[in-house]
Amino acid sequence: MNVLFPATVEAALEALCAEPDAHVMAGGTDLLVRCRAEQNRPETLVCLEKVADLAGFEISDGRIRIGAATSMTAVLENAAVRERLPLLHGAAKVFASPLVRNMATLGGNVCTASPAADMLPPLYALGAEVELRSLSGVRTMPVNDFIVGPGQMALAPGELLSAIIIPIPEGRTIQYFEKVGRRKALAISVVSLAALLRVEDGVIAEARLAWGSVGPMVIRCPEAEALLKGRSLTLGALREAGEKVRDTVSPISDVRASAEYRRQVAANLLLRLAQISGAH
Numbered sequence: 001m002n003v004l005f006p007a008t009v010e011a012a013l014e015a016l017c018a019e020p021d022a023h024v025m026a027g028g029t030d031l032l033v034r035c036r037a038e039q040n041r042p043e044t045l046v047c048l049e050k051v052a053d054l055a056g057f058e059i060s061d062g063r064i065r066i067g068a069a070t071s072m073t074a075v076l077e078n079a080a081v082r083e084r085l086p087l088l089h090g091a092a093k094v095f096a097s098p099l100v101r102n103m104a105t106l107g108g109n110v111c112t113a114s115p116a117a118d119m120l121p122p123l124y125a126l127g128a129e130v131e132l133r134s135l136s137g138v139r140t141m142p143v144n145d146f147i148v149g150p151g152q153m154a155l156a157p158g159e160l161l162s163a164i165i166i167p168i169p170e171g172r173t174i175q176y177f178e179k180v181g182r183r184k185a186l187a188i189s190v191v192s193l194a195a196l197l198r199v200e201d202g203v204i205a206e207a208r209l210a211w212g213s214v215g216p217m218v219i220r221c222p223e224a225e226a227l228l229k230g231r232s233l234t235l236g237a238l239r240e241a242g243e244k245v246r247d248t249v250s251p252i253s254d255v256r257a258s259a260e261y262r263r264q265v266a267a268n269l270l271l272r273l274a275q276i277s278g279a280h
């Protein structure tokens with residue numbers, strides 16, 4: 001196997017162009033497990049660990065830009081993420097174990113495009129964009145357009161995910177992430193919910209809700225969001241929104257949970273918003 005360690009983004013992009021069948025490797029926590037399971041060794045790996053430009057945080061114009069190869073430990077420990085994006089911080093807190101978080105990257109989690117990827121529901125709810133780089137330039141698109149199917153992304157040949165750009169929510173927001181798994185730690189989610197509510201004068205001005213593991217991709221529920229908008233945050237309103245969610249999600253049954261259980265949990269998780277905000 002040919003393993004390349006480019007030191008710059010340009011060198012990484014040139015390597016990808018020269019070797020169209022090369023695989024990008026960030027932390028390797030998904031890629032290497034998959035290669036072993038499928039007994040499939042790629043001819044060439046382009047490793048991102050030495051590309052300093054692909055890691056780190058920048059804050060400007062009301063947005064946080066996180067380099068794709070930033071480790072999950074760095075995301076968890078970043079003060080701006082903790083204070084301004086508690087939704088993302090909440091997901092990073094329950095992500096894998098410290099050892100895996102040291103290797104795994106935020107960009108790698110996005111690029112697995114798994115319906116159970118923990119960082120995706122928060123990124124959907126926060127309205128994040130992905131920045132994609134190739135030798136011909138840079139383009140951005142909303143993360144929900146980037147993920148086009150389970151394990152599938154709108155990544156052109158020779159392109160890298162270079163950063164994730166997250167608008168910092170304005171005003172008073174309630175941000176909440178919860179993952180239900182079969183055990184407390186190191187569990188793949190059975191259902192997860194990322195919720196962002198902007199509340200003005202006691203009224204929900206905006207609701208953004210995204211669920212993981214209840215369909216082939218992360219699912220938003222515009223009907224539930226519309227139902228909450230303009231209302232007070234009450235248990236009754238959340239129950240009604242939960243009914244919409246039950247009808248919208250399309251989970252599968254697998255070894256970890258039945259479809260009906262997932263449907264019910266997806267609806268019930270909304271009720272946590274009453275608990276954390278003290279609503280009745």
Ligand SMILES: Cc1cc2nc3c(=O)[nH]c(=O)nc-3n(C[C@H](O)[C@H](O)[C@H](O)COP(=O)(O)OP(=O)(O)OC[C@H]3O[C@@H](n4cnc5c(N)ncnc54)[C@H](O)[C@@H]3O)c2cc1C
Pocket residue numbers: 023024025026027028029030031032033048068069094095096097100103104105106107108109110111112116117118119159160161162186187188
């Ligand atoms: C023990 C264990 C526990 C885990 N627990 C969790 C968990 O709790 N929650 C969770 O969501 N996941 C979990 N995972 C899965 C995994 O750790 C994450 O999905 C992780 O974020 C992947 O990042 P990575 O940097 O290791 O990606 P890699 O394995 O390096 O890459 C994953 C995929 O993305 C592509 N890729 C990576 N970076 C880029 C880029 N910048 N541009 C283009 N393509 C790219 C690779 O080619 C590959 O196809 C776990 C894995 C293990 C082994």
